[in-house]
Amino acid sequence: MTIKTIINAAGRSVPLVVNNQPVVPYKGVGKHRPVGGKYSPPIPTCSDYPADGNKVVKSLEEALRKCGLHNGMTISTHHHMRDGDLISNKIFEIASAMKVKDLVWFPSASFPCNDPVIKFLEDGTINRIEGSMNGPLGRFVSEGKMKGTAVLRSHGGRVQAIQDGEVKIDIAVLVAPAADSFGNAKGTGGKSSCGVLGYAKADSMYASKVIVVTDNLIDIPCYPMEIEGNYVDYVVVVDKIGIPEKIVSGTTQVTKSPDRLLIAEMTAAFLEKSGILKDGITMQAGAGGTSLAIAVYLHQILKQKGWKAKFGFGGSTKYMVNMLEDGQMGVILDAQAFDLDAVRSVEENANHVPYPVFNAYNYHSKGNLTSMMDIMILGATEVDLNFNGNVVTHSDGYLLHGIGGWQNCLHARNVILPLPLFRDRIPVIVDEVTTLCGPGEMIDVIITERGIAVNPLRKDLIKSIKGSSLPLRSIKELKDEAERICGKPQKAQFEDKIVAVVKWVDGTVIDVVRRIKTK
């Protein structure tokens, strides 16, 4: 069957219908302007709920049955339990036992611990996943084995889809490290503490039915209320919602690789010499080993100069917490805590503030936190000669990562991608990205161990570092060097069948992923 496609504003061939729903092709950055009202879930009546506020039911199965679980529903979960998540898979075990078919799983991210859902994709319990695909799940989808078409969204794009009704959540199953019987819940406390529940807010507000699952039922009121009980239908108490050591790392670690450290050092030098780094800056860096090393270097420079970052946006780590506690950062706004120091800081420090992605990244927000950020450190699997970025597939064509907040973060003032020029033998800078996730006009600087390429659109940045000792190269020169070392790679081969679509932050389709050609 051939699907009708059109060339979108990024020059990519995309379908007009996905999973039997019409979709809008990408039109350009900030061009899509939806009209009308926000989606609203069915209206509840408080007299339908227990007068004593006790919404606890016996089991997750009972809660799902009471929510009317049936064929074709959309089930949402958040990823705060990360690779220690013990509940998401259980939802589909229950559904499979109930012979429910064609569910849509709508997670904010999936992890290797979710690989067991492959069997529920195979037995028809789940039709498709609209969320990130990692490891074996990504291979499964790339090889065309999933019945429906995957839809990949950024964290902000997920909230956008919820708010404008592109995705209507039937049941949200939201685990919480602490909750009361009314459904108020938070990210700290108990044995499964994850610090912050920054990804649960929109789901709780917009789902038709909401189940809170906790292993730590506390007396009402559970506060501060990251999930408000007013939105919650049922509360389920289980022994364990997650495996603690897999929820947060005991400690996140700066990279030990000398090559990555060199990249981090060059990044810090670039930020200093270009004048981007100054007193009162705002910044965000991830939890990868190179990003952490950059945070350490920036901390040193700020301290040396007596400067202070106004605020940082988390994912928080101990390195950001160190800046906060050392006086080099005013406030941490935080959507997720990555390690134990970050969890402790959220609990103890009034200047470490939970801040849901609902507020930070959302296309339907009245403003965008990321566009207020001065320094944004991001990764990518590939970048091309036009500075376009790919984060979802590898050069061999397989889906291996989610978008996360990556697309949303591109709106920052200075988007810096510190990347190795090649990983093992695979060049990171290519002629054209395998999958387009972010348009090149939004990516400002690529920093590799063999040189720094500044986007020619950023004439101001190029001028600011003129005459510095930084190793500036054109992106073409970097690509040529990678190919001289690694050899020119062959291209991955695809069939026509579309296995996944990649949404831009506004809900339009920026690119697709096609089925891998296997011999």
Added chain:
Amino acid sequence: MIKKITTTGNAGPKIRSDCEITLELRQRGGIVIDLTSRVQTLYGESIKDLCRDIFKFFNIRNAVVKINDSGALSFVIAARIEAAVKNLTDSALEYLPEMNGENKYATTAGRLRFSRLYVPGNTPSMMINAGLHSADGIILDLEDSVAPGKKDEARILVRNALRQIDFRGAERMVRINQGNTGLKDLHCVVPHNVNLILIPKCETKNQVERVEKEIDAIRKKLKISNPVFLMPIIESALGIENSFKIAKASKNVVALAIGLEDFTADLGVPRTAEARESFYARTRLVVAAKAAGIQPIDSVFSDVDDMEALRQNVIVSKSLGFEGMGCIHPKQVNVINQGYAPDEAEIEKSTKIVVAFNEARKKGLAVVALGSKMIDPPVVERAQKVLDLAIRFGKLSQDWIKQIP
């Protein structure tokens, strides 16, 4: 019976940028390639093409080759296959990858050798980016970091690395093995623009002469014009006693290095952090080197996680007269470079000397004095060298002279 099957290279979950080759020569059946690669989609065909080309080069028509590849670059795969072929045949042919155009430079006897980065000779993943860390020299090591059974394949890998890897201006060094294995090493690597050979466990000047004679023969035969310098490593009590003779054994000896692990073992005492047990040997070696007009180079510092201890160690080393130190991890390079670079007091004194000299010349004075001290031309020359270094290490601005009131 002649061996018909062999394995070279490395494979395993932690191995990167390498491959394992299992080669079996057959009587018939043509070339059969069984490739498993982490980069199959992107480089599968080119790996097979390379493989066929190598067999053609060695005139092998029937073979089964199993390649287990973890993202090895072509020159690595080629080295592994060549090593396998040579394990099974007595071919003297060499399948040489192209010489990187950036790699043809020569170095000078007096150049700086603050930092020399050791890279194990059979570990490709550590070679590829070795040039990025601003070491003065890169040592591809065929001696202690290569297992005895891997010497032959490491030699071929190092040869290919000398041709392909961009050393980015670092002095291209190889540490050869002792004795006859070392001479074999020379024949394999010297033709590929090695700037300096490290001679391990050197105890007598005869060892230096033997190495030099072999190198001379190779240079003459192949008409190599770039010099090949020598750095003997003294690692025993006898070596220390002979250090001046070793330093003077050839005009190509440009530095003497000391290896304290083996030296303390030879003394029969533990190596301590205070290093009192090696104080005499270190100062004796410094004096011998200086007397011979060459650079004394200190032993490596083995705790790669303790940067502060390394910094302190370099301060002591510099105060004893050493002019460089080996690095066993790239992150040591910067600490060592900065440590041997001129300090504030040296820089200040040197600027005064150069300024006084310029003033005197302007006034047409023949005799230059700074305060009550006369300044000779060699003093000015040395001061200028210090300032050049200070500029190079970012400790002095390029136009410092304009900033002086």
